[in-house]
Amino acid sequence: MKRWSVILAAIALSVALILAILELGPAGIDLRLPVAENMASSGVTHPVTAVLLNFRGYDTLLEVAVLLIALFGILAVGMEPLPSLVKPADPMLQRLARFACPLVIVAGVYLLWAGAFRPGGAFQAGALLAAAIVLLHLSGLWPGWGTPSWRQRLLLSGGFAVFLAVSVAMMGFGALLEYPQAYAGLLILLIESGLTLSLAAILAGLFLFLSRDTGGNP
């Protein structure tokens, strides 16, 4: 009964929404114009990066806060250490991981640098670095994380702290995140570099704190 009413509601919603969007005329406001007009003063040349770290940089600041909250939540839940995997990691996999990791790191740094003028940026770069760490972990070369030391905690929250500090410092120029035009590019690169490191640590942490598989004996 409940099942069928949910299914019917879902179908009705889809049909109604599809019909409604098909009759929709053009939007009254086109944000591509102001984005294009202000690109020159944004400090980067790639529009998505300009929106992400300048025009709507405040969203991004809060989004990093969301990631940190998930991390706090995972740590607060307190995972118990698991019995370790039965078979030790495959030496073939280890060789592959050792070979792939430098490549992934280079690719990550490239993405970070490329974000200023073409697709890429801190999030993709951080995710790639995190993937490298997860790969090392899965091949038994990187232990899972238990309770983080204060150094680890500094690394995890450092990118956010840099972002927050820059945002607040800019209040001296008028408002949160109001970069002076001449330094916008530099400040964005500073924020993105910090974010890349911390995002790599957080995203890998989401995995490694959860995994809690210390790699050795249980």
Add this chain to the structure above:
Amino acid sequence: MGDPGSLAAWLIVLPLVWGSSSFVFFGKQAAWTAIAGLAVQTALSFHLAAILMESGPGVHRVGGWGAPLGIDLAVDGLSAALLILTQTVTLTLAIYARTYFLHDESKYRHFWSLTGFLIAGMNALFVSADLFNLYVTLEIIGLAAVGLVAMGGGVNQIAAALRYLFATLLGSGAYLLGVALIYGAYGTVSLETLTPLIANHVPRVVWFAAGLMLVGLMLKTALFPFHYWLPPAHSGAAAPVSALLSALVVKASFYLIMRLWIETFAPLNVGYAWLPASLGAAAILWGSWKAIRADRIKMLIAYSTVAQLGYLFLVFPLLPGLKAAQVIVMQIYAHGLAKAAMFAAAGVLVKATGHDTMSGLAGTAGRLPLTLFSFGLAGTTLMGLPPSSGFLSKWQLIDAALADGQWPLVVIVLAGGLLAAVYVFRILSFAFLLPPTNEKIAPIPRSLEWTAFVLAGASVVLGLRGVELIGLLIPWGAG
């Protein structure tokens, strides 16, 4: 940092600073850092309100771009009222929590960082003027609250946290789809830019978008029948967390509904007002009934929250209007203060008797008179007895409803008050009338009892000083 906009920005930044620093430097000083930060925030929020009364609403253009390209923060009397409530209640609860968690420090060490981020998210929500930015603040609040419920890690907490998590994710999903449709229809998510556009023309898809956002936010506010996740989450969490969640967190998503429906979505109110109002009436009756039948103290208080949230939605047919906004703000204050006091008092009772059942209360009145007195004071606010702030909010609601010819609302309000009296007296009768069965009553730090009393006292005293609070909303009504 003299203008309201910059003050609002500081209210978002400060809790992020102490929240993340208490993550890096765990330990005893984490609590004190949080309390110091909250004290500064409280002062700033009052300062903000004072400036607002003189100079009117303020705007902070983040990044200096201005909407619709950038994101604006907008502060008016309504947001200032909620900022003050949030900072003061959290400050008091932080003092309570420091003592409450003193002996379980390692288990609850993430309380401070999660609370910091939670408060930052709430402050950000109260002042954001951008639909997508509001989505991010909703996620901050939702995930931080889920983390707080799960903290401690017992089976019941984890199950309650999961139920809460799926409810909040489903709610923000529906909200975000609404935002996506609105961006598609108008090309902007800035409230300031949207308001004239929506007043001018409403394509059909925008009706659906508003409906999705309303349902999503009602789910997050635990309006009946979407309340199923609230009682386990609010009753299962540690007492300071229950107090934060019941007093403040559910009000955040409600505030957003109200913010949208009195301004930007006001042209859509005609079609939707009856739905929240009738659900609100059902919430009052159902929540009170479940509270009367509850056999655990914190479950009773949690169901009382379900009922009290109903009053907020009851006001919808009277919107938009200054009077209705005043009723809502007074009810948010009355319930916020009273419910924080009740959960704080319940925390004392649970700590003292060692369990959470109603029968365990037998004879506690003689041992913990101040706590039971606080509970009773908070109870008068929930019942709406004079001179409490609860009386003021319900009396204003009746007054406004009669002026508008909406007499069914009056019946519901009166019935709700009677039902509240039944469940409040149920607790008091266990505590006062039954002979003590439990000889072991653990010693309780005085500061726990006193913070509960301060909150309960504030909920009553506010009834005598309601004029100032209501006055804060007048610049909003004029502007």
Add this chain to the structure above:
Amino acid sequence: MISVSLSFDLLLAGALLWSAWRTLAARRIDLAIVMFIVFGLLMTIAWTRLRAPDIGLAEAAIGAGLTGALLLDALGAIRRKKSPSKDNA
């Protein structure tokens, strides 16, 4: 007359819906997770069709990659936890 690119889009949309359906309807949970990762990779293609390469990169790395790894790891942990208790029973 449907152009080549539009028919590719329709095919891709169909594949997206099919993989989503399989994710939800698969009897075995491990197959559901694998179908979800397939769905993530199809999403990556859809983002390039929508000329959103930034999202495509993020989807591949985070949506399909990290989320998939998290899900598989959780499943592994749950199975590892389950098997000893089964032996006892």
Add this chain to the structure above:
Amino acid sequence: MINSSLVFTITGIVLFAMGAAAVIMMNNLLRRILAFNLMGSGIFLVLVGLAQRQDAVDPVPQAMVLTGIVVAVAATALALALVRKLHALSGRLDLPRRDNG
């Protein structure tokens, strides 16, 4: 005139409805997490697709979706942590039908 943006917008709407219905109906918590992610992907498709229905690239919704993807992975990780803990404590992968209140 139907174009690729509209095709993916419609796909997104159906994905949202499927995902949301499954989040409500399913009992297995891992499946509900999968359904939540499908629902999220659907929303992201609508956000970008509908904004670009005139066939012009719009960087603003694209940046919003990047934000949304990161939020979704954060929520997924937290949900998985809770599910794993629940399983470790109680051995079950679903929520009890009715709470004991």
